[in-house]
Amino acid sequence: MTTIVSTRSPAGAPVGPLAEREAWRIVRHPIYLAMLVYFILLGGVQVAGGGLSGRETVREVLLVLGLLWFGPATFFAANLVASSARRSHAESQLAAAPTTAYARTLAACLGVLGPTAAAAAFAAIVWVVEHAGGSLDHAQGLGELAVIPLCTLGGGLLGVAVAEWMPWRGAPLIVLFALLAWVVAVMDRGELQWTAPWTMSRAYYKDALLSAGSPGWHAAYLLGLALLAGVAAVLRHPSHRRPVLAFGAMVLIATLVAGWVQVQ
Numbered sequence: 045m046t047t048i049v050s051t052r053s054p055a056g057a058p059v060g061p062l063a064e065r066e067a068w069r070i071v072r073h074p075i076y077l078a079m080l081v082y083f084i085l086l087g088g089v090q091v092a093g094g095g096l097s098g099r100e101t102v103r104e105v106l107l108v109l110g111l112l113w114f115g116p117a118t119f120f121a122a123n124l125v126a127s128s129a130r131r132s133h134a135e136s137q138l139a140a141a142p143t144t145a146y147a148r149t150l151a152a153c154l155g156v157l158g159p160t161a162a163a164a165a166f167a168a169i170v171w172v173v174e175h176a177g178g179s180l181d182h183a184q185g186l187g188e189l190a191v192i193p194l195c196t197l198g199g200g201l202l203g204v205a206v207a208e209w210m211p212w213r214g215a216p217l218i219v220l221f222a223l224l225a226w227v228v229a230v231m232d233r234g235e236l237q238w239t240a241p242w243t244m245s246r247a248y249y250k251d252a253l254l255s256a257g258s259p260g261w262h263a264a265y266l267l268g269l270a271l272l273a274g275v276a277a278v279l280r281h282p283s284h285r286r287p288v289l290a291f292g293a294m295v296l297i298a299t300l301v302a303g304w305v306q307v308q
Contacts, residue, residue: 059151062143066125066155070200071162073121083113099173103247106170111243114163115195116220118156123203123216126152126277130211146281149208153274156200163196174247187259188245194263198241198270205273208280235307238262241269261306268299 087108091101124131126149167189174183206219223241230236238244238257246254275292279285 059147059154062147062151063154063157066152067158068155069125070118070121070155071158073124075120075124076117079113079117079120080109083109086112103170103173106166106173107248110163110166110170110192111195111248114159114166114192115199117199118159118163118196119199119203119220120216121159121203122152122156122200123207125155126204126207127211130207144281144283146278146283149204149278149281152204152207153201153277156197156204159200160193160197163193167192182245182247184245184247185259187261187263188243188247190263191243191245191259191266194266194270195241195243198266198273201270201273201277205277205280208277238265238307239303241266255307258306258308261302264302265299265306268295268302271295272299 084105087105090108091104170184170192171186171189202219203216206216210216210219227240227242230240234255235257237255244254244257244259244262272292272295275288275295278288279292
């Protein structure tokens with residue numbers, strides 16, 4: 045009996061197996077393939093006729109995929125997985141299962157670690173392409189490359205939060221457009237551009253003027269934003285709200301500190 049209790053979450057559900065199942069559901073979602081084809085075509089159009097070497101062409105396509113594919117695709121995939129029961133009208137059946145809604149939401153959040161790990165491996169490939177055999181111009185450091193898995197993590201957790209709090213059609217698109225508007229609004233606004241949930245890598249902006257800032261602290265800031273999205277997702281359920289709020293308060297403070305330090 046002790047072993048059974050110790051392997052269960054505070055909500056009384058075995059979150060580990062649930063999270064593993066949700067991770068597979070997210071990474072195998074067809075939205076990844078659909079968006080992959082689109083962004084490969086987009087990257088190809090961007091580098092076509094640019095006169096770049098073969099290595100630079102590969103790097104440019106990888107940058108497009110890393111920055112534009114992983115985050116949005118994980119956002120939509122996690123949202124669709126987290127909302128699948130509601131959309132298929134199966135919530136009443138799940139209510140009879142030996143798991144709670146809190147446990148299922150927590151498992152969906154933990155399942156986002158699957159695509160995040162894949163994004164981290166992708167970032168490692170980009171690092172090898174940029175640094176092996178001599179660095180390319182604007183080769184990225186670890187803080188800049190960390191944006192790829194961090195935007196994947198944040199996108200997935202935000203997708204789960206939107207599924208929990210905004211259960212109506214079109215909500216994910218509205219949130220995505222709001223994020224894009226945020227990025228556009230702060231670009232070219234000096235230090236404010238570092239508050240965007242986006243990369244500040246000079247490899248992406250190339251010769252564009254960027255205000256001084258720290259990619260490492262920007263990565264910490266993005267991690268804070270991602271964790272806040274996860275906190276928002278599990279706060280939808282009344283179980284264990286007090287410890288979740290306490291954790292969220294600590295993450296919020298740390299995120300604000302990182303956001304301020306990144307531009308100092």
